[in-house]
Amino acid sequence: MASIWEYANPKKFIDTTDRVIPSLWIISMVFVVLGLGWGFFFTPDDFRQGSTVKIIYIHVPSAFVAINAWLMMLVASLIWIVRRHHVSALAARAAAPVGIVMTLIALVTGALWGQPMWGTWWVWDPRLTSFLILFLFYLGYFALWQAVENPDTAADLTAVLCLVGSVFAFLSRYAVIFWNQGLHQGATLSMDKKENISDVFWYPLLLSLAGFTLLFLVLVLVRTQTEIRARRMHALEMRERLAE
Amino acid sequence: MLEARDLSVSRGGVPVLTGVSFKLTTQTAMILRGPNGSGKTTLLRTLAGLQPASSGDVIVEPDTLAYAAHSDGIKATLTVTENLTFWAQTFGHDDIGAALTAFDLLALRDRAASALSAGQKRRLGLARMVVTRRPVWLLDEPTVSLDTRAVATFAHAVRAHLARGGAVLIATHIDLGFEGETLDLAPLKARPGELLGFDEAFS
Amino acid sequence: MRALFWRDIMLALRAGGGFGLGLAFFLIVVTLVPLALGPNPELLSRVAAGILWLGALLACLLSLDRIFALDWEDGTLELLATSPVPLEGLVGIKALAHWITTGVPLVCVAPVLGGLLNLPASGYLWLVAGLFVGTPALSMIGAFGAALTVGLKRGSLLLSLLVLPLYVPTLIFGAEVARRGAAGLDVQTPLLLLTGITLGTLACLPFAAAAVLRVNLR
Numbered sequence: 001m002a003s004i005w006e007y008a009n010p011k012k013f014i015d016t017t018d019r020v021i022p023s024l025w026i027i028s029m030v031f032v033v034l035g036l037g038w039g040f041f042f043t044p045d046d047f048r049q050g051s052t053v054k055i056i057y058i059h060v061p062s063a064f065v066a067i068n069a070w071l072m073m074l075v076a077s078l079i080w081i082v083r084r085h086h087v088s089a090l091a092a093r094a095a096a097p098v099g100i101v102m103t104l105i106a107l108v109t110g111a112l113w114g115q116p117m118w119g120t121w122w123v124w125d126p127r128l129t130s131f132l133i134l135f136l137f138y139l140g141y142f143a144l145w146q147a148v149e150n151p152d153t154a155a156d157l158t159a160v161l162c163l164v165g166s167v168f169a170f171l172s173r174y175a176v177i178f179w180n181q182g183l184h185q186g187a188t189l190s191m192d193k194k195e196n197i198s199d200v201f202w203y204p205l206l207l208s209l210a211g212f213t214l215l216f217l218v219l220v221l222v223r224t225q226t227e228i229r230a231r232r233m234h235a236l237e238m239r240e241r242l243a244e
Numbered sequence: 245m246l247e248a249r250d251l252s253v254s255r256g257g258v259p260v261l262t263g264v265s266f267k268l269t270t271q272t273a274m275i276l277r278g279p280n281g282s283g284k285t286t287l288l289r290t291l292a293g294l295q296p297a298s299s300g301d302v303i304v305e306p307d308t309l310a311y312a313a314h315s316d317g318i319k320a321t322l323t324v325t326e327n328l329t330f331w332a333q334t335f336g337h338d339d340i341g342a343a344l345t346a347f348d349l350l351a352l353r354d355r356a357a358s359a360l361s362a363g364q365k366r367r368l369g370l371a372r373m374v375v376t377r378r379p380v381w382l383l384d385e386p387t388v389s390l391d392t393r394a395v396a397t398f399a400h401a402v403r404a405h406l407a408r409g410g411a412v413l414i415a416t417h418i419d420l421g422f423e424g425e426t427l428d429l430a431p432l433k434a435r436p437g438e439l440l441g442f443d444e445a446f447s
Numbered sequence: 448m449r450a451l452f453w454r455d456i457m458l459a460l461r462a463g464g465g466f467g468l469g470l471a472f473f474l475i476v477v478t479l480v481p482l483a484l485g486p487n488p489e490l491l492s493r494v495a496a497g498i499l500w501l502g503a504l505l506a507c508l509l510s511l512d513r514i515f516a517l518d519w520e521d522g523t524l525e526l527l528a529t530s531p532v533p534l535e536g537l538v539g540i541k542a543l544a545h546w547i548t549t550g551v552p553l554v555c556v557a558p559v560l561g562g563l564l565n566l567p568a569s570g571y572l573w574l575v576a577g578l579f580v581g582t583p584a585l586s587m588i589g590a591f592g593a594a595l596t597v598g599l600k601r602g603s604l605l606l607s608l609l610v611l612p613l614y615v616p617t618l619i620f621g622a623e624v625a626r627r628g629a630a631g632l633d634v635q636t637p638l639l640l641l642t643g644i645t646l647g648t649l650a651c652l653p654f655a656a657a658a659v660l661r662v663n664l665r
Binding site: 312314318329330331333334335336372376 | 451
């Protein structure tokens, strides 16, 4: 019987992803290049924001991936807690640095965008602040992985931290909104997007969103493979120590 | 009172013992023997429920085990009485007289634990076993830093415990001078070929 | 469990520094702020509520790693885990003892330190109320963080990194209560939210912390 859990076997996971990864690299790169190329060179300048608006093609996708990377870590942690599949825990570990980088990109591009628009690099706006807090959560999560030696213990501890952290990150998000209603425009991504953004900007944005998401996916797969191999090395070393 | 069936235990992901089976019946003492690193502590911790077994079963009635580790869990700023009373209360009563007598601690009763010698601390740690009022004692190297007289006191306390219908499992290197079965762990050492659990998938 | 509670209080009293250290730290923070910001009473009265919350939070953080570390080092934690005390209860008791020895003294001296910072008269009641409601959450979240890092060598730095982001909602609502109170505005909404967070934390985190302790004791 074929089951999705078969892929939880490290060997099977590596074999399958080995076949998928090269094409995923290509597809994600095509999407990113198309989206960014179209966005940067073939869209008109915004009548208010000028060409600055084009940073949206990096800013929004990276922010999108940064948030969803955390959600993916949450799901992976839950799978680890419930079903004890090691690949799941390692995938969560693999996603964290990618999430950190994406959060950083979102913060930096946001600052670059904010400077000409609001006249300042940084404001304590709810969205910006939430992102900064998300960044702190990522750092804590990753630091815990690094600090614990025994891989199983680390997986358990970080999984619980991810669960608790998710609840508190969610609370922080609403606390921050309560704390300060800000400058940041409303969400770019929502069902009634037509109100926020016109089609000319929307299609290239969709492309680069897809590109960033695929890029995230392929990076996580590659990193998970690396983690699995590192883990295998660890297992072999242990075996050797045992043989002594 | 305590039974292990084909138990395998691991430490930090490394399997250390496989196929441990024994039965500890009432009024018996069992001595665990084996060189350093053979997994005595790991086995005792697994039996005490602090860590899960890789495979196999531990069969024991709930709330019958009392475990004594290498460190005694003594607070230096509390007196001997306060330390013991705390543990007694944790186990639901506050009668520590028997424990003080059994381990010859009456004279030290009001002394702060920080002023005790290593051997005296160890006696205090072992006295904790009496106040748990649990029938099965798991003792990990109980005689470390005890002098000959204290070892005799300890052996006497263990015999009294056995006579009350208890049972003890002791990991030790020295001869305590009482009758009991011996479980040698050396032949049960896990072999590299018998890697357990998930690691197979990673190798 | 009662025995555990009294033992913890007694240990904090005997070891010294249990009550005193956090308070002294709180006082130092409050002393340093005017030195850094300048003595302008108007400015100070505007930031007083926030500074007091921040000071309380940092003072609380200071003693967190003692919650489990001492019992871990001398083996007590391992022995307690094999005793009839459930680990969830143990975490709750430890957090309670931490709150009594750290949180409550902070709440008590906060009005005095508020005076040093020219806190407006209308702010005292809500500052104290907010701290009283919010500090239990700080202790409980801290106990969770301490449970996460209990076996680690460089645990205390990591502990701050893990715990401080978790303090964000409490800090925001707590400081908001104090700020609105000082400005004479309605405090009901943030106070209720703060209470909600504290109650939710007290209800759920003991289980998470106990799970984590079990992992660390393996």
